[in-house]
Amino acid sequence: MDAFLDLVTAYPTSVFTTINLIIVGIWLIMALGLLDIEIFDFDIDTDIDIDVDAPDADITGGTTFLSTLGLQGVPFFIVLTIIFFVSWLITYFSVKYLLFWNNFESLRYILGSGILVVSFLVSIPITARLIRPLRKLFTKLNHAGATATDMMGKQCKVRTSKVTPSFGEGECNNEGASLILKIRADEKYQLSKGDLVRIIDVDKEQSVFQVIPEDEFGINNI
Numbered sequence: 001m002d003a004f005l006d007l008v009t010a011y012p013t014s015v016f017t018t019i020n021l022i023i024v025g026i027w028l029i030m031a032l033g034l035l036d037i038e039i040f041d042f043d044i045d046t047d048i049d050i051d052v053d054a055p056d057a058d059i060t061g062g063t064t065f066l067s068t069l070g071l072q073g074v075p076f077f078i079v080l081t082i083i084f085f086v087s088w089l090i091t092y093f094s095v096k097y098l099l100f101w102n103n104f105e106s107l108r109y110i111l112g113s114g115i116l117v118v119s120f121l122v123s124i125p126i127t128a129r130l131i132r133p134l135r136k137l138f139t140k141l142n143h144a145g146a147t148a149t150d151m152m153g154k155q156c157k158v159r160t161s162k163v164t165p166s167f168g169e170g171e172c173n174n175e176g177a178s179l180i181l182k183i184r185a186d187e188k189y190q191l192s193k194g195d196l197v198r199i200i201d202v203d204k205e206q207s208v209f210q211v212i213p214e215d216e217f218g219i220n221n222i
Helices: 002-008 013-031 061-069 076-098 105-130 132-142 214-220
Strands: 155-158 169-174 177-184 196-203 208-213
Touching (some): 002 013, 002 076, 013 076, 013 105, 076 105, 105 132, 155 177
Parallel strands (some): 177 208
Antiparallel strands (some): 155 169, 169 177, 196 208
């Protein structure tokens, strides 16, 4: 155990150890609904959100770059998580079995820096292969047969700690499929996690849905 801790806290493994600890912290914050995964995505085609206007969607430079590397179709933060975890594994075992003989600190830093770079580069094609099954899953979620018109009036449950004109996420059921949507609402409603809302409008360009509270929806439709 001591040998393991020495390796993961020493250069170069410590670099990826630190990054992975930060990533774990971010995942915990997102699990609590205090952060939205969408802020890490380049555009709607790499989100877990429903694609409401796919035929007209523009492919950005970021998405094109990810496609070239084979990293498209999965939320970008998930891709980053896998890349840095794989990089950590490669670095850990490289140091353990390749640098065990080296007692020269300066040479260790030079070789360690090389291992860092190589580990990161090698992790990219490995990640591209690992996310293939996930890509199919997210493609199914993105194209579950729902259109903007289908979603109008649908009930959703708020997943984030709040919903504002610029932030929010909700879970909506459509014909048995559970969809994660970007939702927006006026701050006067003070929506919070677990609240029930109804979709009243959609912004196709941003792929976000305008919502109001369930009780407000009933009043507006009397």
